[in-house]
Amino acid sequence: MTENFISLHQVNLHYASVAYKERSLKSLMANALKTRRAKAVFSDIHALKDISLTIHQGERVGLLGHNGAGKSTLLKTIAGLYPISGGEIQVQGQVRSLFDLSLGFEPDATGRENILYRGLLLGLSPKFIAQKKEEIIKFADLGEFIDYPIKTFSAGMQVRLAFAISTSVGGDILLLDEVIGAGDANFMVKAKNRITSLIEQSKILVLASHDFSALKSLCHRGIVFHQGELVFDGEILKAIDIYNKVNGMTI
């Protein structure tokens, strides 16, 4: 088996500014007719600036940074969702990511049906989902509600089901974005154990979080982002220090 790794070389990423402008055929035609006039200029958002890093098999990496510093963008870039505008990126291994858990349920279908749907979204085969189904239902622990339409679920219940499905299968590379912290106290304990076992199975973990204690216990390497730039890459305790310093906080 080949070694799993993530390697970025001088990666840049811009969010296209067109996406934030008014986008309609109407305005396109209006602009074609109008003479040029000064107006508010949106520039592309430079979300990742010259990022170079390599993560080898067996590493547990924590990402630190303010909201908007580039943590989630980096995770989504590694997951292959975002296109880079410069540099090189290589990812070897099957990526499993837990980002926004509440997305992608079908409100009219029952919890049981949604297990199948979400499993298919994750790229699992119907056969495999049928095998895992009972385990997922048991873990989500929703009682009779599993046969009710999702729209009758509370937000917490939805997250529980989503978590149970998304974590039922591991991967070589695990990307987590602030998912620890779902459901009630009882479920939290179970969720934490589940995440821990997923992390143990995975070959590489990249976790974006603001929870220092989770970062300290799960990761040994920390990467600090500030306004799209990588400002520190090293030991996790040091990284937390740097993060506090960069953002002008004292402990």
Place this chain on the structure above:
Amino acid sequence: MINYISGIWDARYFWVHLSLSDLRSRWRRSFFGIFWSMIQPLGITLLISFVFSRLFNTDITRYAPHVLSGIIIWEFLVASVTGGALSFLQADAYIKQCKHPLAIYPLRTVLAALMMLMMASVPLIGWILFIMPENLGLCWISALLAFPILLLIAWPLSTFMAYIGVRFRDLVPALTLILQALWFVSPVYFEVKMFRAAGLDNFVDYNPIYHLLQIIRAPLLQGEWPTVENYSFCLITAIVFLILAIWLGSRAERRVIFYL
């Protein structure tokens, strides 16, 4: 390219499921359920045929299947084009979470529309077998071929529209206008001979919609094989849309996520 196609194949359970769930949610809301897709075009057909057969002095029993075949194919095209324009927007939750080839989302729209078309063609075939049983013959095989041909045309077309639709949010009203214009210059409800009688032969001979309709109409309504010309027009249309979709997709696919 091969990677892309195998990605589509790997996600097959997912898009088949999405199409089926589109149909389920459509039928779940109506009393007649699945029969609604058969009753609705039939109802419109009866109405239109009644009026038009009086206006143009034609035999309603023979004119009605012409209208019905026109309606169901036209509805399929409209669903593929306008549904396609919305297919990325509708799938934004999936696109933001998982990296599947984007072409599966228009495919989902087209497949659902194709299944609706299959439902709607049942009463058409029933009607023809009842009124014109002499048309039944080997050439009906070509009517079956219409489904893959429609898929080959509609999938790239729908994909192309999906990219434009995600960039220009007011595409659907513009498309509705364009489709209405196309409808007027095509023999969807009107008969071909009316166009020819008015000297508008070009609207028929160079119109891919006419040739597409002929793939179904020639065998079912006339008991004949479609001509080589009919097939070539359809294939050329499919290839043109395929090239357009690949060209646009290769430029824009990765950036779609920013526009959602």
